[in-house]
Amino acid sequence: MDIFLTNTLGKTKQRFTPITPGKVSIYTCGPTVYHYAHIGNLRSFVFADLLKRMFIANNYKVEHVMNITDVGHLTSDADDGEDKLEKGARREGKTVWEVAQYYTDHFMEDLSRLNIMLPDHMPKATDHIAEMISIIKNLEEKGYTYIAEGNVYFDTQKYAEYADFAGLKLNEEDARSRVDEDEHKKSPFDFVLWFTRYKYSSHEMEWDSPWGRGFPGWHIECSAMSTKYLGDHFDIHTGGIDHIPVHHTNEIAQSTCAFGHKWVNYWMHNNFLVLGEDEKISKSKDNFLRLQTLMDKGISGLDYRYFLLGAHYRKPQTFSFEGLEAAKTSLRKLVQKYKDVSVRDGRNEDEFDIFYTKFLEAMNDDLNTPQALAVFWETVQDTNIDVGTKRSLFDAYDAVLGIGLKEQAERKEEIPDDVLALKSERDKARVLKNWAESDRLRDEIVSKGFEVLDSKDGTEIRKA
Ligand SMILES: [Zn+2]
CATH class of the missing domain: 1.20.120.1910 (Cysteine-tRNA ligase, C-terminal anti-codon recognition domain)
Incomplete structure (x- = not known):
């Protein structure tokens, strides 16, 4: 049976044709782990999961990658904002590494609660700095970058199709919407690939690079991690529609220029979850729902x-x-x-x-x-x-x-109160390592027509 997908690239519903028959490779922009996931963001992960399950139902072999953004990046898409992870760390009195781990764990719990199948790979940005540096070097060798005040920028004027994906006008209005404050950029649409100069001198996450000690820009991580696991030409890239004008536009620019050919065949974007008055729910506002x-x-x-x-x-x-x-x-x-x-x-x-x-x-x-x-x-x-x-x-x-x-x-099976009481007695016996009593209580529960399943997470009672 044919599969039709709306492709942001071309803005039409198109019949899906895989690169390799019977296989589909999918990359999903994952969470930035500086806070709990908002239920609006979770919509995009449920969407990606439905996409994957649909392909499985069509007998495709799916390879799915979702990254974890654990390098701090900036609160706005402008390059001079505030680092989200550092902000989270200050708020909670933890190191950035602790903050990232804490919220990664919570994110994994959310995925499980939403019955989202775990992706085949969940790479962390901090584990892929070398891959990012390699793409930036490649771009530099091909002449797509420039350095200003210690930062390496992608020169969007060197890529003629830059505006096409999002239908950007590259006029003053679009430029202004970038909330740009960085006077070192040749064009407001240019973006940083590698930072050595930044607002906070006490930045905790830093790595050596050919351009000096620092850290990567946000966009480069998705190009690096998707390509590492799926190759430099894969089937589908997903994310929220808010990623279209900046993040995904930049991902396409740098990847296409680095690899010298088309990078992703289908781009799929989910829309927002909105409050009653059509207000986009975002983390920066007070209405934070998780x-x-x-x-x-x-x-x-x-x-x-x-x-x-x-x-x-x-x-x-x-x-x-x-x-x-x-x-x-x-x-x-x-x-x-x-x-x-x-x-x-x-x-x-x-x-x-x-x-x-x-x-x-x-x-x-x-x-x-x-x-x-x-x-x-x-x-x-x-x-x-x-x-x-x-x-x-x-x-x-x-x-x-x-x-x-x-x-x-x-x-949701009803477990009668007397059985629950026996279970609770047995839990106590097990804590006290009174195995004889624990066995006796198990036999009693079984005699009432229930199964007793012990695991390291505790005991589950089910109707036999
Ligand atoms: Zn991404």
Whole structure:
């Protein structure tokens, strides 16, 4: 079945053709780990995960890279802003390395709560300084750079197609929007590849380079890490639409000039999550919502994921707690429906194909998740489909949407109070290393029709 994707390069929906048949390489701009991830940013990671799962459903072998930006970079796209990691470190009285590790751990937890499949590679910028330096040297040798006051700049005027990707006018207005304060640039669109001169003399993250001790600009890291793992020509690059005019424009400029050929075939961008009044939610404002904020209000990561499926990734999605509650209720219903068909007894292949084809057509059509959900509910409501086929369809849909039906159906199982009391007695016995008592209590729980699963994270009780 054909796959259609909206390509920011060309601004049209195009039939996807992989570089290597049966394979797809995807790079996703990852988080900057100087703070918790905002739920708006998380939208772009759920989007990338849906893209990946759609390809898997189409029998592609996917290679997915998501970077971790742990080098401090600047609070604005101008090169004279404030370093985000240093700012985080000052705020919290930690070193920048501690800040980066702390928020990386939290980010990984968010991915898990959102049921996002881990990328094949999650490279950290600080582990790839040599690769960045190598690309900058390459650009320097080819004459695309200049040095001013100790910093190495990319000379955008040497790359004639610079404005094309984002449709920039390169006029005064676009230039002003760069909030530029760096008088050393030849053009306001130029950007720093390597810093040796910067605002804070106490910068903690520094490396040696041919241009002196310092640190890389932000954009170069994505060119370096994507290329290291996916080669210098790969299929898809994803990110939020806010990356189009600066970050991705700069990535394309430096990569195309360094490698001397087309770098990425398809660029896909998700739209914003917006507050009621169409206000972009951003970290710099006070309305900072993170996944934990939702969880504190009883909304799980999977509820939020289900909510996100309700809007097409290219459209702005309006955030509201009512919307989240509605998503939560719908997901509960689906989990219940899943439980109702939990006995699997074969499936009718023809019937399965009719529904699954409709579902996959929706996903293959530029990830039309609202339409895919409509097919899901149509399947739920169709009383003519036999139970085994329904169960098969639910599992197949869930493999693509990632809403964790099976896991929730099992987890939400009611465990009676007397069994929970026995479990708690047993937990205590285990802490006290009273193994005889622990075994006796396990037998008692099992005799009531439950399974006892011990792991290093604790004990789980399930219906046998
Ligand atoms: Zn990037």
